[in-house]
Amino acid sequence: MFDVQKIRKDFPILNRKVNGKPLVYFDNAATSQTPQQVIDVIVDYYTNYNANIHRGVHSLSQEATDAYEQARIKIQKHFNAKQPYEIIYTAGTTHGINLVATGFTSLLNKGDEIIVSALEHHSNIVPWQMLCERTGAILKVIPMNQDGELILPEFDALLNENTKLVFVNHISNALGTINPIEYIIEKAHSVGAAVLVDGAQSCPHLKPDVQALDVDFYVCSAHKICGPTGVGVLYGKEEWLQKLPPYQGGGEMIDQVTFEKTTYAGLPHKFEAGTPNICGGIAFGAALDYMNNIGFDTIAKYENELLDYGTEELLKIEGVKIYGTAKEKTSVISFNVGSIHPYDIGTILDKMGIAVRTGHHCAQPIMDFYKIPGTIRASFMFYNTKEEIDTFIVALKKAIMMLS
Ligand SMILES: *Cc1c(COP(=O)(O)O)cnc(C)c1O
Numbered sequence: 001m002f003d004v005q006k007i008r009k010d011f012p013i014l015n016r017k018v019n020g021k022p023l024v025y026f027d028n029a030a031t032s033q034t035p036q037q038v039i040d041v042i043v044d045y046y047t048n049y050n051a052n053i054h055r056g057v058h059s060l061s062q063e064a065t066d067a068y069e070q071a072r073i074k075i076q077k078h079f080n081a082k083q084p085y086e087i088i089y090t091a092g093t094t095h096g097i098n099l100v101a102t103g104f105t106s107l108l109n110k111g112d113e114i115i116v117s118a119l120e121h122h123s124n125i126v127p128w129q130m131l132c133e134r135t136g137a138i139l140k141v142i143p144m145n146q147d148g149e150l151i152l153p154e155f156d157a158l159l160n161e162n163t164k165l166v167f168v169n170h171i172s173n174a175l176g177t178i179n180p181i182e183y184i185i186e187k188a189h190s191v192g193a194a195v196l197v198d199g200a201q202s203c204p205h206l207k208p209d210v211q212a213l214d215v216d217f218y219v220c221s222a223h224k225i226c227g228p229t230g231v232g233v234l235y236g237k238e239e240w241l242q243k244l245p246p247y248q249g250g251g252e253m254i255d256q257v258t259f260e261k262t263t264y265a266g267l268p269h270k271f272e273a274g275t276p277n278i279c280g281g282i283a284f285g286a287a288l289d290y291m292n293n294i295g296f297d298t299i300a301k302y303e304n305e306l307l308d309y310g311t312e313e314l315l316k317i318e319g320v321k322i323y324g325t326a327k328e329k330t331s332v333i334s335f336n337v338g339s340i341h342p343y344d345i346g347t348i349l350d351k352m353g354i355a356v357r358t359g360h361h362c363a364q365p366i367m368d369f370y371k372i373p374g375t376i377r378a379s380f381m382f383y384n385t386k387e388e389i390d391t392f393i394v395a396l397k398k399a400i401m402m403l404s
Contacts, residue, residue: 002298007383010035014383021353024388029173029332029379030357031223032204038226041286045279053278054252068278071285078288080209081235085267088234089281093200094123096219096234099271100196101127103244110136113162118144119172122362124198128167148175148324156187163193170202174363175324176332185215194240200224205303205330207296210235227287231280241267248273299382303331306380310389317397323375331380340403342376348399354392
């Protein structure tokens with residue numbers, strides 16, 4: 001049985017007050033909160049075995065190396081990657097995307113085509129634009145409909161023998177749409193294109209199986225999955241990781257260095273120059289343990305209840321318009337009320353202890369599509385409750401009264 005009150009005890013931050021009111025944290029799509037079990041792992045690392053990894057013969061260094069590599073194996077198992085070295089530690093989703101986009105500079109030619117979706121986060125648009133500038137490749141966009149779903153026949157029409165790469169997020173951070181990545185991967189592969197999936201928003205809500213998906217690259221950030229900031233992973237199929245050149249030069253990523261020539265280390269070290277976020281990697285593993293202990297099916301079921309309840313309650317309020325009404329979506333509600341500026345509502349909600357996101361959510365093209373400056377976004381995780389949604393609805397009604 002899923003007991004949300006018991007779960008909430010794991011998250012010390014949920015006890016605090018903001019502006020004198022109990023915190024209602026609905027900004028989970030920006031970053032999730034951290035359970036005590038993960039905080040303990042971080043404290044334990046710095047209290048007991050902080051050392052640099054892969055280098056020292058001394059005990060502390062070996063303990064740190066073991067824990068860091070064990071965490072990699074945990075992450076590998078979680079994503080069902082074939083090999084641990086197909087999991088590359090990164091600083092997060094943005095870093096993973098840039099690593100791949102930079103690597104493709106030497107693999108693309110003028111006139112090659114790259115496809116992205118209209119639903120992307122800026123971090124999955126800008127690196128590809130930069131790649132196109134460097135290589136002369138052409139960027140094409142899969143359009144979306146009013147519900148915030150990608151229009152698949154238009155995607156089919158974009159594909160041809162020049163298509164080399166397709167990039168799409170698994171779940172949109174601005175609207176919550178779950179994209180049909182199985183279909184997109186299969187179609188892209190039929191013309192020989194590689195696919196990178198941005199899993200920053202999906203990993204908190206579901207457990208991707210990279211082998212079953214047959215995806216070429218999959219990226220995510222730990223901080224959206226109950227882990228710390230500044231760490232994430234890039235999954236890459238071995239054949240692709242072998243083909244890509246190193247991203248950054250430095251310690252740890254080399255085999256032999258002379259001033260004439262340097263040879264690179266094998267996977268995963270080729271992509272892991274310098275001292276990494278050791279504690280972050282270990283804590284990422286602990287965060288996945290925490291989530292898996294609850295179970296992703298349980299999490300999804302409960303979060304869907306929150307989504308349905310929140311949607312229903314919001315739509316009872318006059319003037320509310322929800323953006324992102326895809327059939328398949330996760331617990332993100334993006335909305336506006338009449339012509340009130342989202343920022344004004346967000347500011348008043350904060351005074352009442354409620355954290356929501358307002359603005360364009362790093363997805364300006366989506367806002368342009370709907371011809372709005374931004375939205376208010378409430379995003380739920382498994383530690384949120386229906387009672388919190390009630391508090392939010394009451395506060396929202398107050399804010400609307402004050403502003404109209
Ligand atoms: C948060 C997010 C990112 C960026 O993640 P960082 O941890 O800031 O690198 C990219 N894509 C999507 C869909 C996101 O939600």
